[in-house]
Amino acid sequence: AQSVTQPDIHITVSEGASLELRCNYSYGATPYLFWYVQSPGQGLQLLLKYFSGDTLVQGIKGFEAEFKRSQSSFNLRKPSVHWSDAAEYFCAVGPLTGGGNKLTFGTGTQLKVEL
Amino acid sequence: EPEVTQTPSHQVTQMGQEVILRCVPISNHLYFYWYRQILGQKVEFLVSFYNNEISEKSEIFDDQFSVERPDGSNFTLKIRSTKLEDSAMYFCASKRTTYEQYFGPGTRLTVT
Numbered sequence: 081a082q083s084v085t086q087p088d089i090h091i092t093v094s095e096g097a098s099l100e101l102r103c104n105y106s107y108g109a110t111p112y113l114f115w116y117v118q119s120p121g122q123g124l125q126l127l128l129k130y131f132s133g134d135t136l137v138q139g140i141k142g143f144e145a146e147f148k149r150s151q152s153s154f155n156l157r158k159p160s161v162h163w164s165d166a167a168e169y170f171c172a173v174g175p176l177t178g179g180g181n182k183l184t185f186g187t188g189t190q191l192k193v194e195l
Numbered sequence: 196e197p198e199v200t201q202t203p204s205h206q207v208t209q210m211g212q213e214v215i216l217r218c219v220p221i222s223n224h225l226y227f228y229w230y231r232q233i234l235g236q237k238v239e240f241l242v243s244f245y246n247n248e249i250s251e252k253s254e255i256f257d258d259q260f261s262v263e264r265p266d267g268s269n270f271t272l273k274i275r276s277t278k279l280e281d282s283a284m285y286f287c288a289s290k291r292t293t294y295e296q297y298f299g300p301g302t303r304l305t306v307t
Contacts, residue, residue, distance in 0.1 A: 116298070123199075123286060123300035124238070170238060174296075181226065182251055183296060185238040 082107045084171050086186035093161050094194045101156040101189050103171030113154040114172040114183065115145055124170065130154065141165070166193045197221040199299035201287050207305045208277055216272045216302045218287030227270045228288040228296060229262065231255070238286065244270065277306045 083106045093099050105111060112131045116124040128139025135147040145156045154171060168190050172183040200219045208214050220227050229241040242252040244262055261273045270289075274281055284303050288296040 114295075124298040126295055126297070129295055172238075181290070181296075182228070182240040182243055182253075183230075183238075184240065187237045 082111070082173050082175075082184045084173050084184055084186035086169075086171055086189050088189045089187070090190045090192065092192040092194060095163050096160050099156075099158045099161045099165070099191070101169050101171075101191070103154045103156065103186060104152050105154065105171070105173045106152065107173055109175065112174045112181075113145075113147060114174070115139065115143070115154075115156050116170045116172060116185075117141075117167050118170065118188075119167045127156070127169075161191075161193055163193045163195055166191055199287055199289055199297050201285075201299040201302050203302060204300065205303045205305070207307065210279060210306055211276050214274050214277055214304065216274075216285050216287075216304070218270045218272075218289075218299055219268055220270055220287065220289030221291075221297060222268070224289035224291045224297075226250075226290045226296075227262075227264065228290075229272045230286045230288065230298075231283040232286065232301075233280075233283045241272075241285075274304075277304075279306050282306045 085104045114129045115127040117127050118124050127143050128137050130137045130147045138144050143158050147154050168188045170188045171186040174183045202217045227244040230238050232238045240253050242256045243250045259275045263271050282305050284301045286301045287299045290296045
């Protein structure tokens with residue numbers, strides 16, 4: 081069964097500092113990986129995705145993520161955090177083919193940005 | 196830019212009542228989904244729908260739940276007899292043929 085682990089429930093960083101949010105996945109085949117962001121009271125917005133090719137992917141709002149197959153990881157990074165980045169971040173995994181392509185989400189990491 | 200929309204944004208209902216949550220997926224999308232997020236927990240898959248039938252459902256999606264695409268634009272989730280534990284945020288999502296699912300803003304369901 082597929083699963084996603086986000087080991088950090090809460091992270092606090094200072095504005096302007098760099099950020100790395102961790103994501104590890106368990107999946108029997110080549111996964112399709114995503115990061116979504118959820119601001120308070122809002123829906124889920126896709127930040128970036130990976131399914132093949134260059135293992136470093138760029139997303140919106142200055143975020144990037146690196147797929148490391150050997151570590152089953154897909155960590156999200158941002159070189160300089162802005163106060164508006166405070167939100168909850170979810171890593172998700174889905175199959176490349178077959179079925180309904182359901183997504184399995186991690187438990188999320190709540191990011192707090194200190195001014 | 197096209198968006199998935201959901202109505203209502205917040206629904207309060209009494210235990211045992213039926214509720215229908217509505218979604219308008221992006222117009223040229225072919226796959227439709229419902230997920231839910233109980234407060235403080237992760238987002239969980241409920242059901243996927245393609246070509247007018249359920250393609251996959253989770254164990255959460257029991258006989259109390261049903262989905263329908265009554266016309267060319269709406270996608271609904273019905274809960275026949277709500278329980279307290281059905282209180283959650285319900286997200287609709289859709290995708291065309293690529294793998295990104297686009298999520299709506301959610302409907303917060305409160306069962307009292």
